[in-house]
Amino acid sequence: MDIIIENVSKRFGEKTVLKGFSAIIREHGITCIMGPSGCGKTTLLNLLMGFEQQDEGSIKGVPVKKSAVFQEDRLCESFDAVENVRMVCHKDTPDGQIRNHLIQVGVGDSLYNPVSELSGGMRRRVALVRAILAKSEILFLDEPFKGLDEERKRQVMNYVKENIDGRTVVMVTHDEEEAAEMEGNLIYI
Amino acid sequence: MGRFQGMRSILKGNRLEKAGAILAALAVWQLAAMLLDNSLFLVTPFVVARKLMTLVFTVDFWSAIAFTFLRIEIGFFLALFLGTILAFAAGRFRVIGVMLQPYMAVVKATPVASFIILCLIWLNARNLAVFIAFLMGLPIIYTNVLQGFHAADIKLLEMARLFDVGWRRKFRYIYIPQVKPYLLSACSMAVGLTWKAGVAAEVIGIPDGSIGEKLYNAKVYLNTGELFAWSVVIVVISILFEKIFMHAARALFSYRRKR
Numbered sequence: 001m002d003i004i005i006e007n008v009s010k011r012f013g014e015k016t017v018l019k020g021f022s023a024i025i026r027e028h029g030i031t032c033i034m035g036p037s038g039c040g041k042t043t044l045l046n047l048l049m050g051f052e053q054q055d056e057g058s059i060k061g062v063p064v065k066k067s068a069v070f071q072e073d074r075l076c077e078s079f080d081a082v083e084n085v086r087m088v089c090h091k092d093t094p095d096g097q098i099r100n101h102l103i104q105v106g107v108g109d110s111l112y113n114p115v116s117e118l119s120g121g122m123r124r125r126v127a128l129v130r131a132i133l134a135k136s137e138i139l140f141l142d143e144p145f146k147g148l149d150e151e152r153k154r155q156v157m158n159y160v161k162e163n164i165d166g167r168t169v170v171m172v173t174h175d176e177e178e179a180a181e182m183e184g185n186l187i188y189i
Numbered sequence: 190m191g192r193f194q195g196m197r198s199i200l201k202g203n204r205l206e207k208a209g210a211i212l213a214a215l216a217v218w219q220l221a222a223m224l225l226d227n228s229l230f231l232v233t234p235f236v237v238a239r240k241l242m243t244l245v246f247t248v249d250f251w252s253a254i255a256f257t258f259l260r261i262e263i264g265f266f267l268a269l270f271l272g273t274i275l276a277f278a279a280g281r282f283r284v285i286g287v288m289l290q291p292y293m294a295v296v297k298a299t300p301v302a303s304f305i306i307l308c309l310i311w312l313n314a315r316n317l318a319v320f321i322a323f324l325m326g327l328p329i330i331y332t333n334v335l336q337g338f339h340a341a342d343i344k345l346l347e348m349a350r351l352f353d354v355g356w357r358r359k360f361r362y363i364y365i366p367q368v369k370p371y372l373l374s375a376c377s378m379a380v381g382l383t384w385k386a387g388v389a390a391e392v393i394g395i396p397d398g399s400i401g402e403k404l405y406n407a408k409v410y411l412n413t414g415e416l417f418a419w420s421v422v423i424v425v426i427s428i429l430f431e432k433i434f435m436h437a438a439r440a441l442f443s444y445r446r447k448r
Binding site for chain 2: 049050051065066067068070072074076077078079083084087088130134136
């Protein structure tokens, strides 16, 4: 089922962030939401995730089972990378599978260090693996490759594309190259 | 390497400072006792030390310590257990917090002596210290743990909600790390307070073979040396227990699964 966004408006006090915004997000595909800083990309994502409520308009067809990479990593600081991923996985998910995914994105050397000790780029990748391994029908990615160098970015993009497993992906980015690389539909705000 | 040496010298410095402060306090005590020159009002540290040396070689001394220690610590652990469970329940279900609030407010505001006298009507004097220690420890543990619970990171809770993380995992990954410093500081406060209140309960209830009874007898027979000696014993046991308990609690919280 596609996600249908119709005439959505959102205000924060006096400031209107989204005004009469409409779009369709295709099921089982990658959709990149693009636009300059402050145009309301993250607000739209928050509306889709259910963290905010729109003032006007409607959003229909958002699947129940969601996973996300947030603008901030939102990791449990005192736990290691494996534990952070395990938190959202099914209880029968083997440690080996989690480790394998973390190794694929280059966190293999720091699997058991508290995430508070990891670099920004590594934390981002742990957050990505967490979103990928969670049982979900839709993935929300808010600037998921932020803080990664070009080579690592390409490696992680391939990892994401290989592990989407037919889920709907909504990705926020302001980088046109990233959007092109992900081969998704584009929505401009 | 240099940093470690720096830390070590700071710690060594702190220990020296503490030892110096204790020696200075003992000197002030000795001086005050000498100036007062009345062993009924104030005995010298040497008299107390001598009294302690005679006490430690008696079975009565150790059995009194065991009697009081056991009861106060049972009260403390009951407060720790129930206070933590009630705080988590109150954090999870607001109505429980609202219902518990008047009880906690009354326990916090009522003088401990009122409770002791009231409880003497209900309870056997032998076990009064258990209940009083529990009663004094409970609101401290409850309030602090609840505060820690409410201080949990909203963004992490939002994340857990989006990923549909169950309650057990939310506790383990979000609430317990958040509550940990609050619980540790509450325990540190509660250990001292339960000792004060527990011994006070024994002094009023005078159960046979307790530290409270020894203190009461020392007062009745105007044996100031023994009164001071037992007070020193209470302070030492309370501090020792706090150190051992806090060390064990920190070790338990920082335990990591071996891989």
